Amino acid sequence: MTNYSQQYFGKDLNDITYEDILNFFKEEKEESDKIEFKAFHPDFGDFSKNLVGVIRGICAFLNSNGGILIWGAPLGQKVEEKVVFQGELSLVTELKEKDSLISKVSDSITPLPININVNIIEQEGKYLYVFETQISNYSPHQFKNTYWARLDGQTKPAPHYLVEALFKKISYPNIEGYINLDRFGHLPTGEAYLDISILMINFSELQNEYNLTYRLMCGPAIFAGSRNPQLAKYYTMKGHMYVHKDLNDILHFGAPDINTQRLVFNMEDLADNYNNKMTLILTFGGKQSPLKISDYKLDFSGPIAANNPVGLFESKRENILSAERQKELGTTRENLLEHILKR
Structure with missing residues (x-):
């Protein structure tokens, strides 16, 4: 820059x-x-x-x-x-x-x-x-x-x-990723749940994107889909990460991809171990587009609306290029290799 x-x-x-x-x-x-x-x-x-x-x-x-x-x-x-x-x-x-x-x-x-x-x-x-x-x-x-x-x-x-x-001159499509909060409630088991939507949008009029992949990670909660043996292959880190891969051949301009997921968690555990806070980190990219990151911090300490609980958002940082995030963190080639190679 x-x-x-x-x-x-x-x-x-x-x-x-x-x-x-x-x-x-x-x-x-x-x-x-x-x-x-x-x-x-x-x-x-x-x-x-x-x-x-x-x-x-x-x-x-x-x-x-x-x-x-x-x-x-x-x-x-x-x-x-x-x-x-x-x-x-x-x-x-x-x-x-x-x-x-x-x-x-x-x-x-x-x-x-x-x-x-x-x-x-x-x-x-x-x-x-x-x-x-x-x-x-x-x-x-x-x-x-x-x-x-x-x-x-x-x-x-x-x-x-x-x-x-x-x-x-446009060399790659502009793909943007967002998370919406759809519904909050409690299951008969006593666990809390948060239904979310993951949206991927292509804003480049003349370029399609191919082979879109993304990952969504949440430490305090697990994805309900990870408990389903038929869907478990889409989840890693003991259910704390959802991996969306090989499901979108092409993403057209003006035709968003929308995926719904349910997060399940214990409110007492969230209060005791996470100070009522939850972080969602969405990383995404495609065949032609660079990796981007959208991260969200949620605060469950106050009143929570059952429908459209957007009041949970404490902060949002959306569609940050991974390269920019690396600069913010002070990541260099040398310390990245040291972290990966452990030498």
């Missing part, structure tokens, strides 16, 4: 401060294909209406070479046939929680993008939003039914030739 923050500010995104942005705009700045400035101003509407322009810019970066978008920048001024940005910042008046904001941006763009990050900087009750976007392996992306790109230092509708080229 490209560290655009380092290029422009000499530091990582999360280390950028209000003073860094203030100093940045002490001199005239122009936009480029890798940096865009958005002012927040009542003339542009409320938070949601201002956000539309931000999402449009992020979509353009995804379809181009990635870059930095500063929301709360000075108002642009036209000087000698060019637009420059300098001086007083036009800060955003509303705070949007980071994860919620990233979800809002990502959900507005099709196909769902990854590698969008933001640093939210507070200054006397107002806010700067600094976004860093990486070039996407799943472009072209669209927002409000339009493909956007950075052209000549501006966000513009992408011309037909560029959209066609972006479609042709």
Whole structure:
């Protein structure tokens, strides 16, 4: 990944401060294909209406070479046939929680993008939003039914030739995996159960995926199917892992694969040994698509709805590339080999 923050500010995104942005705009700045400035101003509407322009810019970066978008920048001024940005910042008046904001941006763009990050900087009750976007392996992306790109230092509708080229460059389908919580209850044996759905979706319009496989692991619970001798071959780790393999020859765009499973567990054991918490880890990939991970943390300490018990979700991290997860964990070739080979 490209560290655009380092290029422009000499530091990582999360280390950028209000003073860094203030100093940045002490001199005239122009936009480029890798940096865009958005002012927040009542003339542009409320938070949601201002956000539309931000999402449009992020979509353009995804379809181009990635870059930095500063929301709360000075108002642009036209000087000698060019637009420059300098001086007083036009800060955003509303705070949007980071994860919620990233979800809002990502959900507005099709196909769902990854590698969008933001640093939210507070200054006397107002806010700067600094976004860093990486070039996407799943472009072209669209927002409000339009493909956007950075052209000549501006966000513009992408011309037909560029959209066609972006479609042709896609090297692997974008497969996304999700878990839904369907029903919670108790069996006559006294055990608790949680019915879940595993969804696999192909978001690449022009590419099918083949030989889809996935694994779902849950330490505190076992899969009810593992108790059935005819189905036991699909479960490992004494029933704590479900393995979905050789069951999907092809996954088409717009035709999700949905698999339902039941988790069975003891609530007292969950409380005593796991602090009422449960983790689900879903790893998946296909013949052409890279391995991804979606993991979920559930909290059973509060009231639980019988139907659609989504209140159990404590946290979700979905569709993270395995390579990105390895980087987060600090995994290197050397320590991975040491762990595997035990030498």
